[in-house]
Amino acid sequence: MARYGQLTRRTAGLNIHLMSSPSPSIGQILGHYRILEQIGAGGMGVVYRAHDERLDRDVALKVLPPGALADEPARKRFRKEALALAKLNHPSIATVYDFDTQRDVDFLVYEYIPGVTLKDKLSHGTLPEIEIARLGMQLAKALTAAHKEGVVHRDLKPANLLVTVDGQLKILDFGLAKLIRTSSEEDPTASPSETYVAAGTLAYMAPEQLRGELADLRSDIYSSGAVLYEAATGQRPFPETYVPRLIDSILHEGPRPPGRLNRRVSPALENIILKCLGKEPEQRYQSAAELHVDLERLSTPGRSPTTHTGRYRNFARRWPVFLALCLAAMLAVLMALNTGKRRGRLLNCAGTPHIQSLAVLPLENLSREPEQDYFADGMTDALIANLSKISALRVISRTSVMRYKKVRDPLPKIARELNVDAVVEGSVLQSKNRVRIMAELTDAAADRNLWSEQYEGDLRDILVLQSNVAQAIAKEINIRLEPREQTLLVNTRTINPEAYQLYLKGRYYWNKRTQEGLEKSLGYFKQAIEKDPSNSLAYAGLADCYVILAGYNLRPPGEVYPLAQVAAKKALELDGTLAEAHTSLASYVWDYERNWQAGLREYERAIELNPNYATAHQWYSESLMRIGRRDEAIAEIQKAKELDPLSLVMNAVQGFVYYFARQYDQAIAQLKNTLELDTNFYPAHVFLGWNYEQKGMYAEAIAQLQTAMSLSGGSRYVTPGLAHAYAAAGQKARALELLNQLRQSSERSYVDPYDIALIYAALGDKDQGFMWLEKAYWGRSESLTFVKVDPRMDSLRSDSRFRDLLRRLNLPPD
Known part of the structure; x- marks a missing residue:
């Protein structure tokens, strides 16, 4: 089958995602092109096999995403680029035929090419050196032609290199290429705030591209070296899958010499590859023509300093013929399986797993400047907030994921701890008024990369960038969005x-x-x-x-x-x-x-x-509890904890809610679990003490509250509970001592009157208790709103003043 769908098919690299692509129906005519079948989809659009009704030939038609070209100036700029691409008339470059707009659909028409991508070819193993040299020379010739026209590909990778049945190399997807312009040649119609989405696939990108510098022809040389490296060794120059570590390796480390991974790689090929992969553009070949000269020398018999045995050289010479025969047989089988589109399913059998929950791990601060941590954390929060708007997706809240900041645990382990199907990780780099966000989605169970993207833009458009990342992830996991959610995910505002x-x-x-x-x-x-x-x-x-x-x-x-x-x-x-x-x-x-x-x-x-806003569920739970809707309150705090499973607050508040529901055993069990997360989290000791007191376990209650007092440095939040426990245990002198301390403190700073009322209630002084409850009422004490369900106020419930207080608080009767 023709594998032209690889033009925009996602790999483990970075593509561009703007918005959801339109879906022309099969048989529909755009201009004079009849849509036959969809053969690929990716961030820059959907690719169809279509038939040119005028010239009676099949073509590849790429429909651009809606909004990619928002207005006529944008179309004008794109048309100018398409014109440049159409000039690339070379046998190893997929020819651009046309660019048009019909019925508000923008599309680009390419040459339709049967064949297999180099990525698929390499999935069967490394290539013989002679074939690497042959394909490399074709690649170098094609780049020489493109560079002469002032066009840089910027996204060379095995998935964008197609090998036809007769072994001809074709470079796909020059649609990401940009005309090389000097600053004096900038398009005067371009908006200064226009978001720039960086093109390129991370594992094959040159260091200068990662640094946000202008990509020139030598960036393509680097990517070519990465492709040749993979063809020779079976792996990428930097095989790391963790994005921040991968970026750091590309920027600062050297690749392993190919000969150490494959002993059949000659020193000559190794030298060519490593020269292509120079960290600085000046260290590489200065043109594709120079690269072609060395590859040609490598392929010329007697001129390559190869050390292979004669038997291997004979096999290498026979291998292209053998591969061609296998390829022809495989294509014949695939053609036979075409009925009912089984062929398409066979070629894309992996698919995206069903994802219902994910965690966004803290984005790495690539600046390595601690004062920039706030920016990376803010980008993490924004991505969580955007994805949290999707009701069909459970997104783990900030507090839980922040525990993994600068932690290098395996992703499957993190996913198990957070109970999620997938993990999003990445990095952010902010420089002056530019920002780059890199993100990737990983299937947690299989530890398999599903999607990676890089976005770059002006800081004024950061909300747009954040929105685009969230939309891309939602699209990748095939989650169903309600119309309202689609609206919420779109953000076009610019900011200061x-x-x-x-x-x-x-x-x-x-x-x-x-x-x-x-x-x-x-x-x-x-x-x-x-x-x-x-x-x-x-x-x-x-x-x-x-x-x-x-x-x-x-x-x-x-x-x-x-x-x-x-x-x-x-x-x-x-x-x-x-x-x-x-x-x-x-x-x-x-x-x-x-x-x-x-x-x-x-x-x-x-x-x-x-x-997915855990705090809203938490506060809603507490509010439901305050009016006595216990079952609903427990359900809401459980939702909050599921969204933020490692949050000490959510875990402790679940015990807090159980306490007011008077389910003391459940509360104690939950609070003990909380202390297993962090034994020094003093609010959990406070709530544990409250529960022990209600069970009549006064010694245990006092011990927990004393621990909390020590851990908190004598917090006034702990004092009322400890004093109440002393009074309940009959230690009234100690309770009075703490009560006096609170009253003295209230003369200097704010002390919640409700806390003092609690202690008086425990001491049996109802009049003082109601006097301080009245102060709490007029002081708008938040704690007072729990008075209806607080077990510590049971001694006052029979008093008419208590019922009057509930009435004035608008709390519903039991």
Whole structure:
């Protein structure tokens, strides 16, 4: 069968993905080309075998993705490139016939070529040196012709090199090539903010391409060397599969000499290959013509310093004939299997596994500058956030994946720990106002690379780049997107680069969840808004900060919740699809306005927009628990933990929810599991102490709370629980001592009045308990909203003042 579909077929390398490709129906006519069958698909479009009705010949017709050429200036630029490609009239280059637009469909027409790709050919083993030299000379001649026309391929790889039945090499997919232009020849119609998606397949890319420098003809020389290396040894020059490590090897390490991998490789061929693979362009052949001279010398009898035995040389001379006969037989079999398109299924039997869950591992900071970590982490967060909008896909949350930052565990092991089908990994490099994102998708069970991409663009278009990466992954895993989700994944907004970097720094410190970190993040978010008042993400971050400051009792809720409301509403005014802003607004509505019905609606809207936002599920669970909807609350916190399985917070909060559901044994078991993840996580000790107290295990409760006090450095978050446990155990003097400490602290800084009310309730002083509950009510204490379900308040429930408090809090009756 013709394997022209390899023109755009994905390999383990990097291609370009813009948007989903259109699907012309079989039999449809575009211009004067009748569509016969689809023979390939990839990031730059879908390839069909078509029939030219005018010239009565079959052609390969590549339909470009919608949006690839968004307007007439873009088509004009592409037409100019297509004209350059059409000039490449060489027997070893697939000829470009036409470029046209019909019915809003842009397409490129190529020569249709039966044959097999070099990639398929190499799947059967390495090639004899004489054949490597012969094919290499054809490649060098074709590149010489293209370079004379000012065209660089930039994506040479075995999958783009086709060998016809008669052994003729054909270079496919010059559609990624760009005209070599000097800065004075830049297209004046090009938009300065136009996103540039870097072309090329990572394992074959020259170091200068990875560094973002201009690719010239010597970049093709490097890629040619990588192809020859693989033909001679059966593996790539740098066989690493972990993307950041692969990039580092290409940039900084030398390949193993081919002769060490295959003893039949002559010193002459080894020298040619290694010269092609020079790290710097100046170290390589300076033209394809020079490469051709050395390959020709290698193939000339008596001129190559080969050390092979005569028997091997005879076999090598017979091998091309043998291979041609095998190839002819294989093609005949494939032609016979063509009925019912079985041939297509046979040639593409691997397919993509069914993927329902994935984890995005922390993207590597390729700058190697620690001060740039915030940017790499921010790109990781953005990719997680975009993919999380897909309801049919379970995406692991940030906290769990960040545990693997700078960890080199095998991917199958990580996948098992996170319980996912696939893993996304990659790297990011930001330089001035340019950013490059490299990502790859791996089938976890098989440890098999499914897809790899590289995207590069102006920092102003970073949201577009992030959107493109997420769309590409969604397309690759064949996940079904609802129309609403398709809309959510598309982002065409440009941003202020400086404001966006300030936003990322804010998120970086917000994720630390310390008072110092939160105060720093507030400063960065405010600076981002000053630089760009339309930055919805910064407003959402600001709202998140204020909510956490209130929730952690680091600032009075009555002071910061109104600020959270203003920021969240502004974020949603700018972008109503931000799940984070809906979540923070829900917290404000629930905790400050005490409108639990409206609060639940906001949480549900956040989850609808981002079904994988673990924090929304967590806070929704806590809200459901506060009104006594126990089963729903337990189900929601379980979802949150599934999305963030290694998060200490999610694991501990599951025990916290079980506590308020009065399922103490389940809570204790869960909290012990949490401490297995990190025995020093003091909130788990706190919640464990609460549960032991309710079971009457006072010694165990006090021991856990004392441990928490030690680990936290005497946190006021621990004190009320310890004092309550002392009182329940009959150690009232110790409880009073801690109570007095809290009251004194409340004169200097914020102390949640609810915490003091708890201790008075344990000591049996109802009047003081209700007085402090009243202070908690007027101070908008978040903890007070748990009063309906808090077991520690059972001693006050029979009092009419308690029922009145529930009424004023708008909490539903039992």
